[in-house]
Each structure stands twice: as structure tokens, then as C-alpha cells.
Amino acid sequence: MNSFGNSDIRLLHVDDDAAFAELVGLSLERRCERFRVVSVGSAREALDRLDEEPAVDCVLSDYDMPEMDGLALLERVRETHPRLPFVLYTAKGGEEIAAEAIGNGVDDYIQKGSSAAHFLTLGTRIEREVARARAEREKQVRLEALEAAREGICIVDADGRFRYANETYLDLYGYERSELVGEPWQRLHTDAAVETIETDVLPHVAEHGQWGGTCVGLRADGTTFRESKSVSTLSGGELVIVVTEHEATDD
Structure with missing residues (x-):
């Protein structure tokens, strides 16, 4: 054989x-x-x-x-x-x-x-x-592999709600998985950041399939931080988002 x-x-x-x-x-x-x-x-x-x-x-x-x-x-x-x-x-x-x-x-x-x-x-x-x-x-x-990654990684479904987040992502924003899965992505951003993402980031992703840059993240305790973020499309309209803390801010 x-x-x-x-x-x-x-x-x-x-x-x-x-x-x-x-x-x-x-x-x-x-x-x-x-x-x-x-x-x-x-x-x-x-x-x-x-x-x-x-x-x-x-x-x-x-x-x-x-x-x-x-x-x-x-x-x-x-x-x-x-x-x-x-x-x-x-x-x-x-x-x-x-x-x-x-x-x-x-x-x-x-x-x-x-x-x-x-x-x-x-x-x-x-x-x-x-x-x-x-x-x-x-x-x-x-x-x-996703759970072992040092970067925060999440998947957002076609309706804009969290379907998955690894431990690093959850720790970065201060949430338990049960608190975040099923919630809209807007929950983790200030109003100004949400407007920027909806106006600039998501249209760019829709056209080019990916985007990378910095944004402002909102933690569960209400504090904010500067995040380095990349967004890429998956099949079925889902998005995979990779985040690391870029620089602390008092905004």
C-alpha cells in the first residue's frame, strides 16, 4: 500500500x-x-x-x-x-x-x-x-490559533453584531464573552468614532476588502484608548477585526 x-x-x-x-x-x-x-x-x-x-x-x-x-x-x-x-x-x-x-x-x-x-x-x-x-x-x-494570538481578534456578522471575540480582544475592552457576543460593534466606540467608521472605514472596506488605521476604542468601564485596527471582509458579509492598543489617551 x-x-x-x-x-x-x-x-x-x-x-x-x-x-x-x-x-x-x-x-x-x-x-x-x-x-x-x-x-x-x-x-x-x-x-x-x-x-x-x-x-x-x-x-x-x-x-x-x-x-x-x-x-x-x-x-x-x-x-x-x-x-x-x-x-x-x-x-x-x-x-x-x-x-x-x-x-x-x-x-x-x-x-x-x-x-x-x-x-x-x-x-x-x-x-x-x-x-x-x-x-x-x-x-x-x-x-x-485565534485564542493564542497576542492581538485582539473578533468577527462581526453581516448584521453588525459580534459573533466571536478571542480572550485578548475581550481583555482589551474589559468584557466577558457572554456580555459582548450578540451586541452591536458600536458598543465599543465613542459616538465620534462610530461616525468615522460608518462614514469612512466601512465604505472603504466594502470597496477594497480591507482597511487599516487607528481609531478610538471604548472600554466597558467608560475609559477610551487609541487602537490600531485592521478590518477585512469574510465570506457572507462578515468582518474580521484585529486590534492592538496603540497609545493611551484621556479623550
Whole structure:
């Protein structure tokens, strides 16, 4: 097999039926070159594999296995990999098993099959869960980067209200996140600064996509300060604003 790449889907398939596991692996890899399937014969082996090689994108697990069934494996996996997609793949049908699986937090539940159409569906649903998890992981990484930034960063929605502000931004203006999110951006500026922003800054951003300069910020305690500010447009009409304290003022 080729080494894993960024776009590969690294699937850990757990099934005590070795012949069926081989069929699944070959069928998925033939369907799409992105699949890299590793098969193990028990839940215990799956846990060992995750310890040795945590870079797995999805677990596809049989339900009825000796020693530890698929739902018991799910519970163990969630302890160390809470966001790892887990698909229960079983020959046993019925609403009772499906309800139990969903109640235990499985990401998807699929009954086994052997037709080409079945493996097409299986591959598509695994891809969907992996794409969802990767998007959530990327979003979390970006959020952590924003929170770690030394600059104050906020996002204002198309209606002019705060949708997000990092800790540095909140500290700069003296607010808790719950006090600011949902509020209009005008709350953090003097009347004169609001007029300047509405007259000069926002039209410039609308035309050029960004603006940079200085302005007067208004803290929660009523004091003001000179701020260095950059404003850029995001998709959907949102604005990302980056602020640092430029110079204290008694205005």
C-alpha cells in the first residue's frame, strides 16, 4: 500500500470474519484510491492499533464479536479518541440495535452487504463522516490559533453584531464573552468614532476588502484608548477585526 497522505482516508476495520474483512478492504480500496484499510480481528487488537498508530480517520466495527462487542469497543474508543468517527457495521438488523447504537453515540449504523452498490454506499457514508470530522478538527485548530494570538481578534456578522471575540480582544475592552457576543460593534466606540467608521472605514472596506488605521476604542468601564485596527471582509458579509492598543489617551 501507498503511505498515508493528507487526503487519504485511513480506515480501521474491526471484524472477526477475516474473509469478509478482506472483501471490505479490497472493495473500498478499489472504489476509491483514497481509502487505506487496515483490518484487525478483534476489539482488543483495534484498541492496541489505535495506541500504536493514532492517525486513524474512522473506525468501522462489527457488532457481534467475542470478548468485546462493537458498542463496548465504541465506549473504549471514546475514552481516548472522543471525536474519531465510529461506524457500526453489522449483519444484525433491527430497530433495537440501531437505537442502542445511536443512543451510545455511534456516528453511523450500516447493515452489512456484499454487492457493488452496497460498497458504494458504505464508502460514501464513511467519506461523509470523515469529512465532517476533519472540518470540525480544522475549525478547532483555527479557534485555538485565534485564542493564542497576542492581538485582539473578533468577527462581526453581516448584521453588525459580534459573533466571536478571542480572550485578548475581550481583555482589551474589559468584557466577558457572554456580555459582548450578540451586541452591536458600536458598543465599543465613542459616538465620534462610530461616525468615522460608518462614514469612512466601512465604505472603504466594502470597496477594497480591507482597511487599516487607528481609531478610538471604548472600554466597558467608560475609559477610551487609541487602537490600531485592521478590518477585512469574510465570506457572507462578515468582518474580521484585529486590534492592538496603540497609545493611551484621556479623550
